[in-house]
Amino acid sequence: MQLRDVAAQAGVSISTASRVLTGSGRCSPGAKNAVLAAAKLLAYQPNKIARALRAQSTRSIGMTVPWLRNPFYAELVEAVDVFLERFGFDLVLADARGSWQDEARRVHSLVSRRVDGLIVVPTEDEKSTAALAEANRSIPVVQLEYEAGNLDADYVGIDNALGVRLVLDHLDALGASSVRFVSSAIWSSASRTRLEAFLQGSEERGMQPGEPILGRFTAKFGKEAVTRILAEGPMPDAIVCASDVVALGVIGQLRAEGLSVPDDVMVTGFDDIVFAELCDPPLTTIHQPRRRLADAAVSALVGRIDGQPGDAPTRLELPPHLVVRRSSLRPPRAVAASNPA
Numbered sequence: 384m385q386l387r388d389v390a391a392q393a394g395v396s397i398s399t400a401s402r403v404l405t406g407s408g409r410c411s412p413g414a415k416n417a418v419l420a421a422a423k424l425l426a427y428q429p430n431k432i433a434r435a436l437r438a439q440s441t442r443s444i445g446m447t448v449p450w451l452r453n454p455f456y457a458e459l460v461e462a463v464d465v466f467l468e469r470f471g472f473d474l475v476l477a478d479a480r481g482s483w484q485d486e487a488r489r490v491h492s493l494v495s496r497r498v499d500g501l502i503v504v505p506t507e508d509e510k511s512t513a514a515l516a517e518a519n520r521s522i523p524v525v526q527l528e529y530e531a532g533n534l535d536a537d538y539v540g541i542d543n544a545l546g547v548r549l550v551l552d553h554l555d556a557l558g559a560s561s562v563r564f565v566s567s568a569i570w571s572s573a574s575r576t577r578l579e580a581f582l583q584g585s586e587e588r589g590m591q592p593g594e595p596i597l598g599r600f601t602a603k604f605g606k607e608a609v610t611r612i613l614a615e616g617p618m619p620d621a622i623v624c625a626s627d628v629v630a631l632g633v634i635g636q637l638r639a640e641g642l643s644v645p646d647d648v649m650v651t652g653f654d655d656i657v658f659a660e661l662c663d664p665p666l667t668t669i670h671q672p673r674r675r676l677a678d679a680a681v682s683a684l685v686g687r688i689d690g691q692p693g694d695a696p697t698r699l700e701l702p703p704h705l706v707v708r709r710s711s712l713r714p715p716r717a718v719a720a721s722n723p724a
Contacts, residue, residue: 392421443473444684445493446502447486449529449571451478453600453628454656455671456504459528462677463502470685472499481599483507487514494518500684505531507570523687527680530572535696537687539680542700543573546669547580549705550623550651553667555588557713559620559649564595565608565633566625577625577653593619600625605632606639613640618648621711627652627659627668634662634710645713655706665708675701 390400395414402410403418404427421427444467448456464474475498479486483506491514493501500523505511512531518524524536554562564581567574578595585592596611598604605624609632612618624630630652634644644650644664652659652668659666679699687694 393417445498447477449506455654466681483510505529525684537683543576544580546703551584561591561619563593602632605629606636609636621649627654627656649711667711
């Protein structure tokens with residue numbers, strides 16, 4: 384079905400039908416109603432590619448994430464897609480699969496497809512910079528969750544340090560004196576910030592932190608971390624995980640070793656993915672406000688597309704909050720008993 388068919392059905396010129404369906408120019412209410420009725424009757428679908436070439440816009444936004452198989456990123460993508468739709472943009476998604484090289488290729492591909500802008504969760508804070516900086520020279524780029532080093536682009540994320548402090552305050556109130564930190568290697572800005580906040584926060588609270596165990600944000604690594612902790616000595620009062628996915632692996636391996644959560648060791652996560660509430664026991668974690676993050680990132684990007692590209696980059700950090708569940712609710716007296724003076 385073509386535009387001329389709609390025009391013929393409505394009894395108007397092709398130019399009038401085009402003005403009605405693209406929202407450009409003025410026409411009489413009668414002609415507008417006739418064109419809309421004809422388009423509906425004929426199930427007319429506009430040619431988006433042709434329209435994009437004329438308007439120099441594809442009405443599409445590219446997005447890359449480090450690991451789409453991580454439930455947190457999947458939930459974040461869904462939220463971004465919802466808000467983009469409200470602005471009339473389609474989402475084109477790319478998975479970096481944990482590789483900054485793959486990320487660079489996918490960013491280049493998205494720019495070549497003439498997306499109007501990019502929302503990027505950088506895979507690594509330093510190695511991601513070159514490809515994102517190149518993209519940012521031709522289209523607006525907004526960083527979400529993680530920051531690439533020295534990139535002159537808008538950023539939206541959470542206060543990661545606050546999230547870690549909330550976890551440590553919670554464990555400290557329960558009397559935990561020994562804690563271990565399990566996280567990814569320091570590839571991203573968030574990983575670095577969470578580690579630094581843990582080391583500083585545990586020292587300020589008089590906790591014994593033990594050596595951080597760093598690897599990947601995977602359940603498999605969480606299991607490996609438990610094996611290492613058991614081999615190194617006594618179990619700490621609490622294991623603080625920088626990701627819910629890691630925490631799920633930790634809990635699974637603890638149970639496989641015959642240890643009870645939270646009676647033998649408390650476990651906390653970070654992100655509040657859907658599985659956090661469903662695991663056994665339900666996981667205490669830091670909730671990231673995904674809808675607010677997505678809303679802020681989309682608003683920043685649309686503002687760049689519609690606004691002045693010369694404006695200085697903005698940086699927004701939203702506050703997370705602690706969600707307390709059974710994985711950390713060991714009675715304070717039990718903690719004290721397991722750590723005699």
